[in-house]
Amino acid sequence: MLLFKTALQSLIGNGLKTWLTVFVLSLAIVMIIIMQGILHGWSRQAIDDAQRWELADGQYWCGGYDPWDPFSLDSATASIPEPLARQVEQGLLEPVLITQATVYPEGRMQGVMLRGIRPGQQLLEIPTAVLRGDSMGPVPVVVGAFMARQLKVKLNDEMILRWRDKNGAFEAVDIRIAGVFKTAVPSIDNGVLWIGLENLQAMTMRQGEANILVKSEAAEVIEVEGWTFKTVDKLMEATLLLVKTKSAGTSVFYVIFLLLAMLAIFDTQTLAIFRRQREIGTMVALGMTRGQVVKHFTIEGSLYALLAIVVGAVWGTPLIWYLSAVGISFPMEAAEFGVPMADVMYAAVTPGLVLGTVLFVFVVTAIVSYLPARKIATMNPTEAIRGKIL
Amino acid sequence: MKSIVEVQQLIKKFPVGNGFFTALNEVNLSFAEGEFAGLVGPSGSGKTTLLNIIGSLDVPSEGEVLVMGHPVGKLTAAQAALLRKQQLGFIFQSYNLLPVYTVYENVEFPLLLLDLPASERKQRVLETLEWVGLTDKVKSRPAALSGGECQRVAIARAMVKRPALVLADEPTANLDSENSHRILQTMLKLNEELKTSFVFATHDEKVISYLRRIIRLQDGKVVADELVNL
Numbered sequence: 186m187l188l189f190k191t192a193l194q195s196l197i198g199n200g201l202k203t204w205l206t207v208f209v210l211s212l213a214i215v216m217i218i219i220m221q222g223i224l225h226g227w228s229r230q231a232i233d234d235a236q237r238w239e240l241a242d243g244q245y246w247c248g249g250y251d252p253w254d255p256f257s258l259d260s261a262t263a264s265i266p267e268p269l270a271r272q273v274e275q276g277l278l279e280p281v282l283i284t285q286a287t288v289y290p291e292g293r294m295q296g297v298m299l300r301g302i303r304p305g306q307q308l309l310e311i312p313t314a315v316l317r318g319d320s321m322g323p324v325p326v327v328v329g330a331f332m333a334r335q336l337k338v339k340l341n342d343e344m345i346l347r348w349r350d351k352n353g354a355f356e357a358v359d360i361r362i363a364g365v366f367k368t369a370v371p372s373i374d375n376g377v378l379w380i381g382l383e384n385l386q387a388m389t390m391r392q393g394e395a396n397i398l399v400k401s402e403a404a405e406v407i408e409v410e411g412w413t414f415k416t417v418d419k420l421m422e423a424t425l426l427l428v429k430t431k432s433a434g435t436s437v438f439y440v441i442f443l444l445l446a447m448l449a450i451f452d453t454q455t456l457a458i459f460r461r462q463r464e465i466g467t468m469v470a471l472g473m474t475r476g477q478v479v480k481h482f483t484i485e486g487s488l489y490a491l492l493a494i495v496v497g498a499v500w501g502t503p504l505i506w507y508l509s510a511v512g513i514s515f516p517m518e519a520a521e522f523g524v525p526m527a528d529v530m531y532a533a534v535t536p537g538l539v540l541g542t543v544l545f546v547f548v549v550t551a552i553v554s555y556l557p558a559r560k561i562a563t564m565n566p567t568e569a570i571r572g573k574i575l
Numbered sequence: 576m577k578s579i580v581e582v583q584q585l586i587k588k589f590p591v592g593n594g595f596f597t598a599l600n601e602v603n604l605s606f607a608e609g610e611f612a613g614l615v616g617p618s619g620s621g622k623t624t625l626l627n628i629i630g631s632l633d634v635p636s637e638g639e640v641l642v643m644g645h646p647v648g649k650l651t652a653a654q655a656a657l658l659r660k661q662q663l664g665f666i667f668q669s670y671n672l673l674p675v676y677t678v679y680e681n682v683e684f685p686l687l688l689l690d691l692p693a694s695e696r697k698q699r700v701l702e703t704l705e706w707v708g709l710t711d712k713v714k715s716r717p718a719a720l721s722g723g724e725c726q727r728v729a730i731a732r733a734m735v736k737r738p739a740l741v742l743a744d745e746p747t748a749n750l751d752s753e754n755s756h757r758i759l760q761t762m763l764k765l766n767e768e769l770k771t772s773f774v775f776a777t778h779d780e781k782v783i784s785y786l787r788r789i790i791r792l793q794d795g796k797v798v799a800d801e802l803v804n805l
Contacts, residue, residue, distance in 0.1 A: 190687065191684070191687060194675065194676055194680055195673075195675045195676075197675075198674070198675025198676055198716070199675055463669075463671055464671075464673055464674065466671070467665075467667070467671040467672075467673065468673070468684075469632070469656070469659075470630065470632060470659060470665045470671075471659065471660070471665070471684060471685050471688060471732075472656050472657070472659045472660025472661070472685065472688045472689075473656060473660075473688060474652060474653050474656040475652060476653075477656075566632045566633075567627045567632050567633050570632070570667060570671060
């Protein structure tokens, strides 16, 4: 209590210098929490969006289906086996058939991935209802907003679609943009055209076949030969790894922030040893032990962290609340990055994150304060009193 | 009168280059309770060194120094700190006030180390500041005080815990004549009223004129030890 009181008195007595250091440290604390919060929020939003738009509760993959290898598509297509077909009928699984194709918007040629999905599906948020169309006009397709921009097409535009059927024969048909949807999941937008499943099955002569089956939460996972079930965690592995990598990259920024703050404290404390050696000698002469003086300076340095936590809470709480509730806009296209990224990102700040950050900063500050304070133990008090050492 | 400091065959050497410099050479002294004595001599005569050893801030190279019965050379750092905390007061040439503390906090500091209750601390601090005439400066910081006021704060800080012995190293060196006399009169008054022993290290004639006992040092040796009849 004595050392706390004397250290606090010193801190207050340092005036403006104290508050500048405290502000830099509070900046580090709040920035770490915000950056980590946004990355947590991104990670959470990426999983949530991917589940709502593409993955639901997992996927069955047919044979050697590999989303990164378009040449595997033909060989990774099969009829939906009986136990899974029953779940498809019940709407518990949603089949998706995928094939390569080419579109010719205004005469330009562009490769696309054609994905067939049932128009009446309710599992994913893709607006597939418009895929019903009529049997007379061009075949309706829906595209993501990014893809629409890539193709330079808008709603109701028509163009030619060319593909190869199961036997390798080229076919072509007119298609119409029946819907444009906005999504934060680039893998269902960038380079993808959504078409009615039955249409695609007929076009490719693959009636009753699919590459993947999207599982709803209510469906049970069944072991079926030739089909492999992939959990959401497994399917999100690459995305989460990317977020984690981003997190590591971003941590460079808050390490810089933290280093700045630590440098300020280390500098203050180290300078204190030089500048305040007479003060230290006096404290020893008045009856403080060297251990007490070391503790005094360590506590004094650690108090910067405590004050910074209070100051950071004062100005940081409203900011963090704002970023959690209103979010922060990023003027960039998610699909360009290849990972699920919403226009607005929200900070997901948990008590664990706040406590962890605060504890981390406090411990680092205490260590940084202790190191120069330890130097005091080597001081000769008679020299220190006269300010003649070091 | 009861002896509070016994210096026996004290030798203090400091390493200099490849050899040693002998700062104190076979010094024998004794200070009784309530003394107002001074170590007088030119610079380098060993005054401050002797004061530091008596103050348990330094240790003898040879010989023995007993302060209130405690052998300074054999005390651990913690025991020496305890001795300083409970029995000794220091007054320095350049005041050595803690710059970030107010006058009140500076004077309160030794009492905080003694872990006295807040009410007692407050009473003692205000009482001591009244002795030195600084009750109107309790909230000032040292930077806002004159040299004389700073030294009075230093005296208050040394006296607030009612030590048995106050060691004052050139207490008037940075003060003008008027302030020097005021400070010395304050110390003399405290010596007479509280029976606190004062040992000065000085070569200032103004201080010497107040001393009741003058111990002259030269080249680390006591060359004269005389009582002054006033």
